[in-house]
Amino acid sequence: MSMHERTAHETGPYLEPLRQFIRGALARLPWWLSEFILFGLKQAWACLFAAIMLGLMILTKFVWQPGWPVHRYDFLFLAALAIQVIFLRFKFESRDEAKVILVYHVTGTIMEIFKVHMGSWAYPEPSIFQIASVPLFSGFMYAAVGSFIARTIRIFDMRFTYYPPMWLTGGLAIAIYVNFFSHHYLPDIRYGLFAATVIIFWRVNIHFTTDRTTLAMPLTIAAFLAALFLWLAENIGTVTGTWIYPSQKAWHMVSPGKLGSWYLLLYVSFVLVTLVLKPRPPATQGVLGPSQVTSG
Numbered sequence: 001m002s003m004h005e006r007t008a009h010e011t012g013p014y015l016e017p018l019r020q021f022i023r024g025a026l027a028r029l030p031w032w033l034s035e036f037i038l039f040g041l042k043q044a045w046a047c048l049f050a051a052i053m054l055g056l057m058i059l060t061k062f063v064w065q066p067g068w069p070v071h072r073y074d075f076l077f078l079a080a081l082a083i084q085v086i087f088l089r090f091k092f093e094s095r096d097e098a099k100v101i102l103v104y105h106v107t108g109t110i111m112e113i114f115k116v117h118m119g120s121w122a123y124p125e126p127s128i129f130q131i132a133s134v135p136l137f138s139g140f141m142y143a144a145v146g147s148f149i150a151r152t153i154r155i156f157d158m159r160f161t162y163y164p165p166m167w168l169t170g171g172l173a174i175a176i177y178v179n180f181f182s183h184h185y186l187p188d189i190r191y192g193l194f195a196a197t198v199i200i201f202w203r204v205n206i207h208f209t210t211d212r213t214t215l216a217m218p219l220t221i222a223a224f225l226a227a228l229f230l231w232l233a234e235n236i237g238t239v240t241g242t243w244i245y246p247s248q249k250a251w252h253m254v255s256p257g258k259l260g261s262w263y264l265l266l267y268v269s270f271v272l273v274t275l276v277l278k279p280r281p282p283a284t285q286g287v288l289g290p291s292q293v294t295s296g
Helices: 003-011 013-026 031-046 048-063 072-089 095-117 138-155 166-182 190-201 219-239 258-276
Strands: 159-161 205-209 214-218
Touching: 013 031, 031 048, 031 138, 048 072, 048 138, 048 219, 072 095, 072 138, 095 138, 095 166, 095 258, 138 219, 138 258, 166 190, 166 258, 190 219, 190 258, 205 219, 214 219, 219 258
Parallel strands: none
Antiparallel strands: 159 205, 205 214
């Protein structure tokens, strides 16, 4: 697939006029500035599902009234379902990405039920679409992470060098997921798991293409940066009262220690995505600059 065809596939046929407009506008800029702007736009496109859900959480916090016929949590659940239907209908999302979201919703909801039962956090508002006091929209918060990872891999045509075998990454993901449950009863082994992520993935580089330039970043660094943004999103969730921690009688910033939990959860997320979207090695060795990449 040529660069032009691949970029058109990234956005879906319905956004082709907008894509052509953006490319035309950026053509007048220096290549490095054009690439930087496109990187930001593509990241925003990859975050689309998560951004819409966060936007709805903020909006409903300020406009929702207790006497309305639909509970706020139920609206968020139905809205998430509608967004998924629209994404698939207009090809903003692939069927493989939808599979990832379904897997995430199931695994995320299971963990939510356990964590709420253990008192780790709570959902203070009523809902009809819920299991054991956990509103079903909460699973879409985890699904948004899976959606972002899957869409980023496709949009940036990500390739991976020295990717470990599936039995090793799968074993790590299972150990991390189990520890989220078992540390309530057994010693918390998260520090050992932090070390394991570095040992297993320290050689892995992500090669990603913005438009004309392919760059590389260590996977461990990418995981930490993504965890930072998820921590910021979690603060949006708590400040809007969508879920609360026991210590938040009055709102305060979520502990930076939660960054570690998000960092580990990202590895579970990434491995789940690779069950559907197999990691691919770079097409060519090395990292290409703009003068070395043809437009196809």
